[in-house]
Amino acid sequence: MTSDTVRPPRSETSGSDFARLSRKIADAGLMGRRPGYYALRSAVVAGLYVGSWVTVALLGDSWWTLAVAAFLAVVFGQVALLAHDAAHRQVFRRRRASEVSGRIAGAGVGMSYGWWQDKHTRHHANPNHEDLDPDLDPNLLVWSPDQARAAQGLPRLIGRHQAFLFFPLLTLEGFNLHVSSARALADRSLKHRALDGTLLYGHFAVYLALLFWLLPPGMAIAFLAVHQCLFGVYLGSLFAPNHKGMPILTGEDRPDFLRRQVLTSRNVRGGRLTDIALGGLNHQIEHHLFPSMPSPNLRRARTVVRRHCEELGLDYVETGLIASYRQALASLHRAGAPLRQPRLSVAR
Template sequence: MDTSRARRGSDFARLSRRVAEAGLLERRPGYYAIRIGLVGALFAGSWAVFAAVGDSWWQLPVAVLLAVAFAQVTLLAHDLAHGQICRSRRTARTAGLLVGNLAVGLSYGWWMDKHTRHHANPNHEEHDPDVAPDILLWSRGQAETARGLPRLIGRHQAWLFFPLLTLEGVNLKVSSFRALRRPSLKNRAAEALLLVGHVVAYLGALFAVLPPAKALAVLVVHQACYGVYLGCTFAPNHKGMPVLTAQDELDFLRRQVLTSRNVSGGRLLDVALGGLNHQIEHHLFPGMPSVNLRRAKPIVRDYCRSLGVDYVECGLLASWGQALRHLHDVGQPLRAARRA
């Protein structure tokens, strides 16, 4: 028996025991009651401000406020999907449909399936849907075989990354509606009804309060800011970290740690990013309440260092810089081929 392989296979079990003994896997109902109340107040309050401002170009900054509210609701849906808030899957699913589909127009079932596959194989070319070469390219191997739009965009994708993020909110909604065609999607009728309900209520509110030109301007600003907010929340976590292939055989701990990056910062950053700035801890313990991730960080960091496993952490701007440099490097073969 390969004793080295057996030892590595137990590395996560030992870490898990340490984290559990610290009480960090226990649920935090008080924290989530407060957070749900505050996010709900922000969401309802943003729409109340929208109604109060009425027919005015001052609605544009209100659209930014709405984008923040939508992003915070989406982060709550994320925690629901991971079972961080309640034990009952049925309760979590019902709440997720209301929070995701109805409140922000994001299919809870589709996103949960996609995100689960991402967690199982982060940054894996063949298995992680978040690094599929749909528009952007994440490895030089993808660049070498790229065709069509990804090949065109890939040459200058680092420069186009943030502009493309302005479309992410719309992309999520389009993907949500496209997912309704899948027979495998659970609760399709409820998903469809709530998604349509969101669109009708959202557009109805915009065009009931504002004339068409202003309504469209608010829609564009709101969706663009929402997309950038979400992109800046999720992109720093893995982009620019190693991209795995079928040749990479890693145990669970190393697969999660080596492909993830933490973003350092204070409590305000935790609130803004929903705790996902502690991405390494979140990937190791996805069911851990997000408020506990900061407390788990020193345990995980010290343990990884004792094993000689790289634990990557940097500031927010530095994380964006690493992601952009990686995207630029991936596009180099395409730029070279064009010059040839």
């Protein structure tokens, strides 16, 4: 055999289950960048962002500005989704371009990009793992009966009826995003801490200055409350259907990458409007398998991934949006069950 002998191409049946799926995705061209799509999407969202504030200035001392506050909550959610895509390098291949665009978008909604990226990266590595996924930390809600039994303080009080309180509590999620971002700046291990702090507090200063310059104090406070509360509800509604109510891994539960991502994620059925409203996160299984895939490609990837899972006999969960919320709430209710039992029973 000579040194220039050409090796035969790898068979589609060779390699791990995920490697074979990756080749199918690559052959379909689904990992390619979509610069035109992101240029248009960014321009539209930026236009709506600026246009909302211009509308507030034109309306002035009018309670119709509260309608603008509700609309701006949705725009903020769309900006956060752009930050999410940039952090995953869906927009740009290069790290620097991704970080710059992500930080700009994160600053637009009052979020520390560095803190959120670290947290979200850990979530992607171990989705729905009780010990390793930061999204399952029992800071306010409990996500499993074991967490309920160990709960103290506010999680113990709220946990009894957390399924009924979930959506009302989401009104605080926007404020929680800001507070968590500010608290993260105290962590010296946070990369680019000074830059994150400058952008974060710069956002707060400009946001509040605009509000109290354009509106009377009482109306400014009302605008802030409506805007931030509905922003929180929108944020929570984006992420709740994705993993809540799916299997929770514990301890040494570490299936291979393909199964770890597929079995803990749920897709949400819907058309193009659902894609826009949820920023592509309705294709959560595909997003977790291929985080850097541009969001407009996820719908096409769904067909490939679903067929591959069927070939492997692997559960591929997909449901409607309302059904996904129902399943998430049912899971929260089950998780809080130990807290609804007599104290002696919980102590056991």
